Amino acid sequence: MPRYRLTIEYDGRPYNGFQAQAAQPSVQGAIEAAVKAFTGQQIRIAAAGRTDTGVHATAQVVQVDLERDWPAQTVMNALNAHLMREAVSVLDCAVAPEGWHARFSANERRYLYRILNRPAPPALDQGKVWHMKKAMDADAMHAAAQALVGLHDFTTFRDMACQSKSPVKTLDVARVSRVGDEVHLVFEARSFLHRQVRSMTGTLAEVGVGRWTAAEVRAALEARDRTACGPVAPADGLYLTGVGYEGE
């Protein structure tokens, strides 16, 4: 029974998150329905990251175990054909190496958060960016973000509903830069807590508009207290952009 590794792009807006829930549209449900239409198999797939409602992906990674040994190209084309009416697309498909697991073998997740920073609301990118009218200082956000890099107790930036055993994580990269009308925040870590990226982004946005200082971001982290967090950024601007695996 070969395991396939799929790289997936999706628009998060039509879905109640990645994970399948009864009677709710989900990215997982869309892919599992495509697998069933293609092979007749009713399977459960696993993914590197369980993105929330409205969160997008340019390169989510999922595993699909099929009974038959199809060429990877055939699997990709067949699933894309069955996903035609969905906002999900298979970018790449390969037979996974022995013992590989989409979630447990992953040792890095990469996220991008896009803030549209201009007076006018988005017309072309509705639901794809967070709109902030007030001019933001991306350099100040980048400087403040460096306090978050490294091994920390991220309780402040963790949703109350987070089910992770420990709030201690290592943030490898936090990079903030201006790209035209947008401010881009890039975060990389082995793993993230629930809502961690949106909590960090919303807090750093306060620095961007001059309401918080870098020292206040550091103090919020050190408080290890959810109520010390700034506002949580909306799902709209968040993209899972890549997953790293052991030995790659």
Place this chain on the structure above:
Amino acid sequence: MPRYRLTIEYDGRPYNGFQAQAAQPSVQGAIEAAVKAFTGQQIRIAAAGRTDTGVHATAQVVQVDLERDWPAQTVMNALNAHLMREAVSVLDCAVAPEGWHARFSANERRYLYRILNRPAPPALDQGKVWHMKKAMDADAMHAAAQALVGLHDFTTFRDMACQSKSPVKTLDVARVSRVGDEVHLVFEARSFLHRQVRSMTGTLAEVGVGRWTAAEVRAALEARDRTACGPVAPADGLYLTGVGYEGE
């Protein structure tokens, strides 16, 4: 009665083109309704380019004549508030100089055409790009496009329904380049014929996938015959990206 110059962004998908038509949603209709909601005035606006159904704009220019002398900032904010449920956004607003006309004073229109060139269909950019599975040679497209630059009779690249008096136009710029997974075509001219950009793009795409040579593009132009044109590219990937005015 001050005339305002507005720079407008829109997603073309929900609209039957820029121009207002009875009982059809249009970009013009959306803006005119916003003006009515803001000022009570029932006016007709004019635009630099009348884009077709499904064609997008990142910087269309329109003129709005108001009875009262509002600050430009107030006009922009009020119209954006009334456009909240539309896919139209006012990026900039300024009082126009005496004698300026959004359409007749324009001496350059700039268009971008985005082709998504990868095996997988678009999930995040559905309706925003033209999807071409087969690998395209952007350099060959660029070379072939140079035959179109300059003063020519563009009958081959003109829709049968085009109402322009003459098919003779000067194409100032035709530039094709690869940008990651996409092939971008940029065209600049004082004015374009109806469907000219999509006709040129579809023809150059044939060069990109190796079905046409540069010499065949030149021969098609010289034929001055609509039936010599390649396939017409869909509206999805087309963006009006800017308008130039005399003395700027």
